[in-house]
Amino acid sequence: MTPNHLHLRVADIPRSRAFYQHWFGLAARCWRGPILLLRSENGFDLALEPVDRVEVLPAGLHFGFRLDDAEAVRALHAGMIAVGYPVQRLNESPDLVWFRVRDPDKYPIEVYWESGAGDLPT
Secondary structure, three states: OOOEEEEEOOOOHHHHHHHHHHOOEEEEEEEEEOOEEEEEEOOEEEEEEEEOOOOOOOOOOEEEEOOHHHEEEEEEHHHHHOOOOOEEOOOEEEEEEEEEEEEOOOOOEEEEEEEOOOOOOO
16 A cells, blocks of 8 residues: 555645645646645645644654655755745765755655665565
């Protein structure tokens, strides 16, 4: 089994929709009442539910986007910096490239690529 969706409570659906469409390529799929579902190319759904007050996540809790290669992570990081979006510094090692950013509601997102070199044997 593979996790296939995440439900976020957001202050402004159009703002969040624009963020996830622009930076992560998610496309609007449908509305379920007041909830907008966005979908990635690989079938992951992101549900955006409007709320008056967004809750702060506990320290360390975050979600992530795994990109196809290290250069894609570097390019996204550079693109966000170029428009002044606040991102953390880029971290690189031979088998992992990553950075963290917060979405418009301050949800922490990790953007990364990993080689799989440290995978456990099956």
